[in-house]
Amino acid sequence: MNCKYHTQAKAQWFCHDCDTSFCINCCDMAEREIAPRCLLCRNHLNSLGVSDKVTPFWNKLSYFNKYPWQKGATGFLMLYMAIAFAVGLINDFISFWILNRLLVFAVLSIGIGYVFKVLITTAKGKFDAPSYDEAIIFDSEGMMGKVIGLFVMLTLIGYFVILPMGVAAIQIYLALVSFSMPAILIILAMEKHVFAAINPARIATCIKAIGWPYLLLFGFSYLIDNGLGFAMSEIHFWLPQAIAYPMLFGAGAYFYIVKFNMFGYVAYQYHNELGYGIDFENLLSSEGEDAPIKRLFSKSDVYIQEGRYEDAESVLYELAQDKRHTVKALERLVRLNIARQNPAGALKAAKNYFDYPELGTIPAEALRLYEDMVGFEPRFKPMNAKARAILVKQMRHKRYADEVKKLCSIPDSMKQDMNLPSLMLARARFESDVMNSDDRALKILDVLLQRYPNGAHQREAEQLRQVCHSMRHKLPSV
Numbered sequence: 001m002n003c004k005y006h007t008q009a010k011a012q013w014f015c016h017d018c019d020t021s022f023c024i025n026c027c028d029m030a031e032r033e034i035a036p037r038c039l040l041c042r043n044h045l046n047s048l049g050v051s052d053k054v055t056p057f058w059n060k061l062s063y064f065n066k067y068p069w070q071k072g073a074t075g076f077l078m079l080y081m082a083i084a085f086a087v088g089l090i091n092d093f094i095s096f097w098i099l100n101r102l103l104v105f106a107v108l109s110i111g112i113g114y115v116f117k118v119l120i121t122t123a124k125g126k127f128d129a130p131s132y133d134e135a136i137i138f139d140s141e142g143m144m145g146k147v148i149g150l151f152v153m154l155t156l157i158g159y160f161v162i163l164p165m166g167v168a169a170i171q172i173y174l175a176l177v178s179f180s181m182p183a184i185l186i187i188l189a190m191e192k193h194v195f196a197a198i199n200p201a202r203i204a205t206c207i208k209a210i211g212w213p214y215l216l217l218f219g220f221s222y223l224i225d226n227g228l229g230f231a232m233s234e235i236h237f238w239l240p241q242a243i244a245y246p247m248l249f250g251a252g253a254y255f256y257i258v259k260f261n262m263f264g265y266v267a268y269q270y271h272n273e274l275g276y277g278i279d280f281e282n283l284l285s286s287e288g289e290d291a292p293i294k295r296l297f298s299k300s301d302v303y304i305q306e307g308r309y310e311d312a313e314s315v316l317y318e319l320a321q322d323k324r325h326t327v328k329a330l331e332r333l334v335r336l337n338i339a340r341q342n343p344a345g346a347l348k349a350a351k352n353y354f355d356y357p358e359l360g361t362i363p364a365e366a367l368r369l370y371e372d373m374v375g376f377e378p379r380f381k382p383m384n385a386k387a388r389a390i391l392v393k394q395m396r397h398k399r400y401a402d403e404v405k406k407l408c409s410i411p412d413s414m415k416q417d418m419n420l421p422s423l424m425l426a427r428a429r430f431e432s433d434v435m436n437s438d439d440r441a442l443k444i445l446d447v448l449l450q451r452y453p454n455g456a457h458q459r460e461a462e463q464l465r466q467v468c469h470s471m472r473h474k475l476p477s478v
Ligand SMILES: [Zn+2]
Pocket: 003, 004, 005, 006, 009, 022, 023, 024, 025, 026, 298
C-alpha cells in the first residue's frame, strides 16, 4: 500500500478514523506522544510496519542489568545517593515528622521521575540511559502525582468496592493487582492517564498483547521487588538514617532502573501489539536533521490535496521561516494560490519569491514559476531588476521576445535600482544571442555604457559590444 498523497512512497501509517494510509513523513510528530497524529483528524496513527526483528526481552537480561552502569544512570545514582545522604542527615538531627516525611517524599519523587523517564526512553528504542537533567525536565509531567493517584485509586477501590465482599475477595484483588502491576506501569508511562492504567479492559488487552511472556515479565519483576524488600527491611532496621538512606534509596533506584528498563523494553518489543503505533526503527533511521522539514512539506501536500488551503498556507509560511527552505516554500505558496484562484495570495507569495536574494542559484525554477504566474496573472512582473535580469538571462528562445520587452520596461519606482545595468546587459545578450539582432544589442549597450560608465558590468558590456561589432561586419543584418 502506498501513501494516499505521495503515491510513490510506501505507506507507513494508517488512520482508522479517516481510513487513510500515509507515508512516513505524512504525520504530526511531537515528543512525548505515544504515536504520531493524523494530519486530518488529529487522532493517533497506527503503524503499518511490523518489527519482529527485535530481540525478545527474556534474552536481554544481562543488558537490563548493565543499564544502571551506563554513564547517564550512574551519574543519576551518585547524585541520588548524595541527596538521600543529605536528607538522612537532616532527618537524623531534626526529628519533626512532617518535615521528615516531606523530605522522603521529595527523594522518592526524584527517583520516580527518573525511572519513568528510563521506561519511556527505552520504549522509544533509545537504549542510552537518560541523564539526570533529562529526567528533571521530564518530571514536569508530574509522574509522581500520577503514581500517587494510581495507588490512591487502587486503595480506594480495594477499600470501598472489594473489601465489603469479604476477606477472600481482597486477597484475590491484591493478587490481581500485583500480577497486573507491570502492565499497569507500562500503560501509565506510555499513556500518562491514571484511569487508563487502572482500566481492567486496557490491562487485559495489554497482558494479552504480550501473551505468555507476560508471566516471565511478572516473575522477574516479582523477584526484584522481593529481594529489594528484604534488603530494605534489613538495612533500615540496623543503621542510622544518614547511612541507611543512601543505601536504601540507592539500592531501590538501582533495581527500579533495571526493572523499568525492562518494562520499557517490553513496550518497545510489543509496541505494535500494544497499539503504541511508532515503528521506532524506521522512525529513528529517518530522523535526520531535515525530518521535521520533510514532514512540513508532506503536510502541505496533504492539505493542498484535501483542499484545506488555509492550513496549507500556514504550514508553508512556517516553512518559509527557515532560510534554507524559504524559496521552496514560497514557490509552493505561489502554486497553491494559483490553484485556488487567489490572485492576492499568489501575488504576495510571488513578490516574496522574486525578492529572494539567492534567486540566481535557481534560475530555471524561477523562470518556470514566472511563466506559471504570468499565465495566471498576465500583469505580473517582479519589481526588482536583479530578478528580472535572472529571468531574462534564462529566456533563451525567440518566443520570449515579448516577455523580455515587458521585463525591460522600467517603471519609475525602479529607476534607482542598482541592478539595472545587469538587466540591460541581459537584454543586450538576448538581442544578440537569441534574436540575432546585433544592432539592437549595440544600441542597448551604448545606452548602458553611457548611463553607467563604471561598475562590475562594464568589462562584460564592452566585450559584448566588440563581439557585436565584429558580428555586424561579418553578417550584416538584413
Ligand atoms: Zn505521504
